[in-house]
Amino acid sequence: SSGINAEYGHYFKQINLSQMSLILLSSVVLLSTVNAGVITINDENREIVLHGEWFIKAYAPWCGACKSIAKSWVELGKWSEGREYNIGEIDITQGYSLSNELLVSKIPTLYHVKNGEFRVYRAGSRDVDSWKRFLENNEWERIDPLSWYRKPG
Numbered sequence: 001s002s003g004i005n006a007e008y009g010h011y012f013k014q015i016n017l018s019q020m021s022l023i024l025l026s027s028v029v030l031l032s033t034v035n036a037g038v039i040t041i042n043d044e045n046r047e048i049v050l051h052g053e054w055f056i057k058a059y060a061p062w063c064g065a066c067k068s069i070a071k072s073w074v075e076l077g078k079w080s081e082g083r084e085y086n087i088g089e090i091d092i093t094q095g096y097s098l099s100n101e102l103l104v105s106k107i108p109t110l111y112h113v114k115n116g117e118f119r120v121y122r123a124g125s126r127d128v129d130s131w132k133r134f135l136e137n138n139e140w141e142r143i144d145p146l147s148w149y150r151k152p153g
Helices: 004-013 017-031 046-050 064-080 096-101 128-136
Strands: 038-041 053-059 085-091 109-114 117-121
Touching: 038 046, 038 064, 046 085, 053 064, 053 128, 064 085, 064 128, 109 128
Parallel strands: 038 085, 053 085
Antiparallel strands: 053 109, 109 117
């Protein structure tokens, strides 16, 4: 009856701020919608893309070109499980603030993100093997990051 702080307080004192941030970030990822390794990014969880390495597809559900790569994107998501790459997707009809900040002007648009640095994938090939090579061989390093005004933050 002395309360939770008296009984468990010593555990909470041992958690520092960086550990708390990691716990909160992990909670957001766990609460995100995940479909076969593809994480749905929206206005509520958009901060997760600022940490780690991501390959993100901006799409609309009605877009024919987006539908044509949907199965390949899921295959890439399955391949990425257990690797350092996060595969995500933004439905631009739902994730308004992020797609507006990125100035998405055509769909699908693919973005590589590493620790908050956004780059547009323009390699032309839109198949799983090309995407894997792009990630595994760090081909994204040859692309200039987006201008500061197009970087979410």
